[in-house]
Structures are given as structure tokens and as C-alpha cells.
Amino acid sequence: MDVAIEEKTRTFIQVSEIWVPDGDTLIHGGGSYGDLGAFEAASVRESFALGEGLPGKAWAEGSPVVLKEFDGSYFKRTEVATEAGLTAAVAIPVFDGKTLMAVLVVLCGDDDEHVGAIEVWEETDKLLMLKDGYYGAAKHFEWVSRHTHFPIGQGLPGGVWSSDTPMLFRDLGAGYRFIRADSAGKAGLTTGLGLPVPVPDGATFVLTLLSARGTPIARRFEIWDARRQKVGKAGGAVLVDGVCERNGPLWTDENISAPRTAARNQGNIGKVLATGLPVIVSGTPKFTEGYDTMVALPIYGDGDIAHIVAWYV
Template structure:
């Protein structure tokens, strides 16, 4: 990070921070918040990618790859069609997608280079903005330098949960507990929360991102969390949370 793009560059450098991504939260045309996520460790193995649509495909707009230089080279030369790979899948479904074991996944088009880089987990997020432009944010994590130790995706769409302001946990991955996705199909056993119930419920109630350090409501063994709301035309659609 330098002074031309990040006004707090000197303070960031003194704190060991090496990269940042700013995530806008829009409800239709209204900007509700901007969540800024900062990353440390120059020896980090992982990636933060911003993909945007261009000529009916997604191209890399920007990215940070730490020491994964070969994966960065491959990514800069890769484009995704509608429904292809993790970014294309998010684009087609307009939903967050959590992908496991990237190096062995047929759904991850850069699997070979991801495996060589040690990347294991991928989280793809649709980033709605005003206008016709499509943006997808991907966070790719390695076990040795994880972006987070626990990921959760909550579905808050009215067509899924009904008129009540609530959300169902539809997917997740935890280093301690393993898969957090419902075991039944349809997911009758999905964990649910209502507005203002715990940290996820706070996002449901406010429609805004939530950052928590300590306090009640966090899963056992975790002390920090970030929860990001994703709005569609009809209101809050998803909440994505990650924990440290």
C-alpha cells in the first residue's frame, strides 16, 4: 500500500499491514456502508481478487496474491464465462459460494496452480453496485496463512425464509467443526437466527456490516468476526461471516 492509493499508508506499514480491500454495501442505489478489510504478513499465501464483467466474461480488475506469484500470473491471464469457475458461478447465481479443496476441485478452473500455491478454500461474493456492471470478490485462503478459521453463509431471502426477518445458515466451513452445511435435503435442519439475535441477527436487523471483537454470541474458540450483508433488489439477501 502506498500514499497514492491509501491515505494511511505509513500507519499501515508501521502496523505490518500489506494489503486492503474496500467492499461497498449498496441497497439498490443507496450506499449504506463501506467495509475495509486489511491484511498483514508479506509472506502470506493467499489471494484477494476483484473480478468485473467485460465483453460477456469476467476479467481480473485487481488482486493481491502475497507470495503466490505463479497463481497470480495464471489469474491475470484467465477469464471466466457466465457460470464458469468460482467467480463465474457467483456471477450466474448471484449468491455467495464457498468452495473447498481448490487444488482438487473440478469447479475451480485454476485448480492446478491453486494446488501448487497451497490454496485450499475459496469464498466468492457478489458485490452489487448501481448500474449494469457486475463485480465479484474472491478470497482464497491457505491453511498456513488462513484469511479466517471459520466461514458461514446465511440466506435471508424472503422466498427462502418467509415474511419473518430471519436467516438460515446454508453453508459453512470451520477448522474445529468441519462442514457447517445442513445435512438434510431439503435443509430442514438448518440453523436459523432472527433479527437482532446475536451478531448475525444484528446484521439482519440493521442491514449493515458488523465487526465484533470479543463479547457474546461468537462460536466457542473464536474472538473476532466480520459479517457482510449482501442486498438484492428486494432487500437483504445474504449475510456472509468469517471468524478468527
């Protein structure tokens, strides 16, 4: 059985939280706050109307939203966030067709040590252009990214766009498929997760999470295929790709004949399948593969969950 990790490292994402619809507002649906107790206490009491605050803005705009500065913005918890050292956030809406299921919000701090990237790419004139992103201290990589675009099928964002499925890239600094490999290597970025973000108006958005060793977004990534033809009539999900800092590849061509599966209500992935909502689990390593926190995010397609992506810190 996996054991808890002894070495603790600072993570690029410091807070993850879920906001779920309750009538005409969004209410707190769980989260992971580490030792930021005051920010957690303020958050669980909060709610957001359509267009209000960061979760409400993602709901109203029907798209992912990056907010890189809280002061003077529409962010509602600025004072307590500043006291906690949080300076930037990304809101990711989860839509089933035109119905909002939840909004996942991740929050980061800004200093000279945190390196990583959370990017939102948007299709414009048959190219994916950077809508916005947060990069921490990776300033040169940010500059390169803002001057890069992707045709369909090219690079991690273009690959996700072409396949309409989540994708994992390893060894970003050396990978020939990663267009920004040179600048990624210099920034210390190692692993990239890309996923489509379906929205009601059919626009194309791709979210990329790029992780570095020193301040990782995650130490373990998983991609699950939840399309019914993969798991039979009962429904469920099959692990189709994954990588773990401790265990290496979680899925290979050699073990494809005996895939890892999850049924509805079986473990954390099964909870996502059963509820249709993101899941955040923290403080119980025996339920999170030995890690402190696990985030699982559903991606809808054709009226049901098509994929689930999960990351562990």
C-alpha cells in the same frame, strides 16, 4: 459450548474495519485491529469525504477497490500503516440500490510467508476478467489469475455470476470445478468464498476470498440466505452453506430438514439483519463461535438483504 482456540496463527487479513455514511462523509463504524493499537487509534479519528482515501474512492467509483501499495497513493494513513506492517487493502462497498450503506475495508501485510488471495472480478464483453487482486506471496497463482477469464457459470467467479448468490468451494487444489486447481494446490490454497458485489450502475463484480492453511483468511465460513420466502413473514436468515476447520461442514443435505436460523436482533447475524450494516466482533470468543474475530457482510438484492456471508478467524 465452543471454547477458544488455543493455537494462534498469523492471518492473511490483519485488519478489518467498517466505514458508514454520516452526511457527506464516512466515519468509523467499528473494526478489528489485533495488537495494532496505534493504527486503530489513528483510524477511529479519521473520516473520508466522497472520493477521499480508500473508503471514499470505493464510494465514489461505486465498485470494489484494490490498493496494493500505499506509498505515493491516495491512502490517507500511510505512515501509521507502514509502521504497523500493513501494505495493501481492499475496500468493498455495500449498496442497497443506489444508497451506500457502508464500506468494509480489509488490510493485509506483505512478506514471504502470507499466502492467500482477495480478488475482484469484473464483467467485460461477457467474460469475467480480473480487475485486480492481492495475493501475498502466491506469485505464480497471481500470474495464472491475471491470465484467466471466466464465462458465466465457470469456476468460482463464474458460478457466483450465474447464480447471483455467494458460493463456497472446498479443496481448491483438488476440485475439478476450480479452474485454477493446479496452481491453487501448489500455493497451498484450500477454501474459496465468492460473492456478488451489487453496485448502483448494475455492473457485474464478484469478490473472491481464497484461504490457505498457514495464513488463513478464515477458519470458518458461513453463507446465510435472508430472502423472506426462506424464513416466513417475520424475516430472518437460514444457514445454507458453511465449513469450519474444527467442526467440518456446517450444513449438509442430511440436516436440511432442521436448518439453523437467525431472527432479527438474534446474535451477530440478527444484528446485520436489523441494522442492514456489516458487523465485526472481536475479543469475545463466546460471541464468535470460539474464534477471535467474526466479520459478517450483507449482500443486497431487490431492496432488502438477500444474503449474509460471515467469516471467522
